[in-house]
Amino acid sequence: MSTYRDFTHRGSARATVLRTVGTRERRSHLTAPRVPTVGIDIGGTKVMAGVVDADGAILETLRAETPDKSKSPRVVEDTIVELVLDLSDRHDVHAVGIGAAGWVDADRNRVLFAPHLSWRNEPLRDRLSGRLAVPVMVDNDANTAAWGEWRFGAGRGEDHLVMITLGTGIGGAILEDGQVKRGRYGVAGEFGHMQVVPGGHRCPCGNRGCWEQYSSGNALVREAREMAAADSPVAYNIIDRVKGSIPDITGPLITELAREGDAMCVELLQDIGQWLGVGIANLAAALDPSCFVIGGGVSAADDLLIGPAREAFRRHLTGRGYRPEARIARAQLGPEAGMVGAADLARLVARRFRRAKRRRVERFERYERYVQARRTGRTAQGTQR
Numbered sequence: 309m310s311t312y313r314d315f316t317h318r319g320s321a322r323a324t325v326l327r328t329v330g331t332r333e334r335r336s337h338l339t340a341p342r343v344p345t346v347g348i349d350i351g352g353t354k355v356m357a358g359v360v361d362a363d364g365a366i367l368e369t370l371r372a373e374t375p376d377k378s379k380s381p382r383v384v385e386d387t388i389v390e391l392v393l394d395l396s397d398r399h400d401v402h403a404v405g406i407g408a409a410g411w412v413d414a415d416r417n418r419v420l421f422a423p424h425l426s427w428r429n430e431p432l433r434d435r436l437s438g439r440l441a442v443p444v445m446v447d448n449d450a451n452t453a454a455w456g457e458w459r460f461g462a463g464r465g466e467d468h469l470v471m472i473t474l475g476t477g478i479g480g481a482i483l484e485d486g487q488v489k490r491g492r493y494g495v496a497g498e499f500g501h502m503q504v505v506p507g508g509h510r511c512p513c514g515n516r517g518c519w520e521q522y523s524s525g526n527a528l529v530r531e532a533r534e535m536a537a538a539d540s541p542v543a544y545n546i547i548d549r550v551k552g553s554i555p556d557i558t559g560p561l562i563t564e565l566a567r568e569g570d571a572m573c574v575e576l577l578q579d580i581g582q583w584l585g586v587g588i589a590n591l592a593a594a595l596d597p598s599c600f601v602i603g604g605g606v607s608a609a610d611d612l613l614i615g616p617a618r619e620a621f622r623r624h625l626t627g628r629g630y631r632p633e634a635r636i637a638r639a640q641l642g643p644e645a646g647m648v649g650a651a652d653l654a655r656l657v658a659r660r661f662r663r664a665k666r667r668r669v670e671r672f673e674r675y676e677r678y679v680q681a682r683r684t685g686r687t688a689q690g691t692q693r
């Protein structure tokens with residue numbers, strides 16, 4: 309790997325050549341080379357990198373903390389480069405795919421905006437392909453997660469798929485005929501900010517009544533904390549569990565209590581699920597997919613969430629009774645979906661000729677070792693004489 313790094317450091321002329329090749333080589337997943345690639349998931353708090361083979365199997369995973377918001381994009385880049393070089397020591401890496409929690413432009417080069425990092429219009433792909441010796445692909449993390457689920461998870465075999473990730477907010481992605489639909493400016497799929505309640509809860513995006521204010525991890529926690537703060541009798545169980553410290557109420561705790569049968573927590577998940585179903589019905593009216601895949605942390609609640617979502621979906625679907633209904637499935641790949649998807653998307657830009665080139669470099673290195681050995685041999689002979 310180090311040899312390759314030296315190669316690409318040589319200057320912009322070379323980088324331009326590689327970039328052109330990358331564009332020309334853009335291909336379908338069916339014809340992409342079956343080579344291992346690295347997938348990287350940049351979240352709000354951590355960077356996860358893994359080597360993934362052509363069948364979606366994870367060969368190795370590394371994690372690093374995302375340097376905090378105030379730090380420069382350069383620090384995050386350094387983290388990525390370190391992780392990739394570390395993995396390349398043990399694996400034959402042919403391309404790097406990055407799923408970033410932020411808006412990625414239509415050329416999939418710049419991160420226009422990332423709410424959890426100080427990235428504003430960062431040419432991430434160009435920066436990284438200048439430092440790594442392999443082609444780099446950058447996409448939105450919901451897009452890469454959707455791709456992962458479509459290739460290897462809950463969405464296999466679906467030609468029209470919509471992914472909804474319920475985390476702190478709502479992320480989304482649209483896949484049609486084996487392609488991610490990114491929109492003209494690259495920011496399609498921001499379903500979380502569709503207005504569902506006029507004049508409703510204020511959203512950090514500046515509007516009111518956004519979908520993610522009613523159906524996300526944040527919404528779930530907000531409601532539970534409100535109940536606890538009001539000292540409602542239905543909240544006594546959860547107040548006990550956090551020993552009266554309301555800020556300690558989290559999404560996973562609510563899910564856990566709901567599984568144990570806590571009535572308030574079951575009800576809260578039902579509410580979130582119903583709003584999920586309403587939003588899905590809206591999306592079905594606009595996009596008419598055959599399958600919705602529900603991912604993200606909140607989807608761990610499984611049927612406690614998806615059951616009510618299915619019911620609400622059926623009740624709100626336009627043309628109900630007279631049209632086929634889309635399947636609503638829970639994501640299967642878990643928190644690794646984004647990473648696996650990014651790695652698989654990277655295979656579309658992976659270089660076929662990489663192996664031949666590697667052989668050439670190895671031959672050169674062997675030759676250098678040979679020359680070195682001869683030189684030291686001669687010196688040794690010299691001293692013997």
Ligand SMILES: [Zn+2]
Pocket residue numbers: 500501511512513514515518
């Ligand atoms: Zn909003």
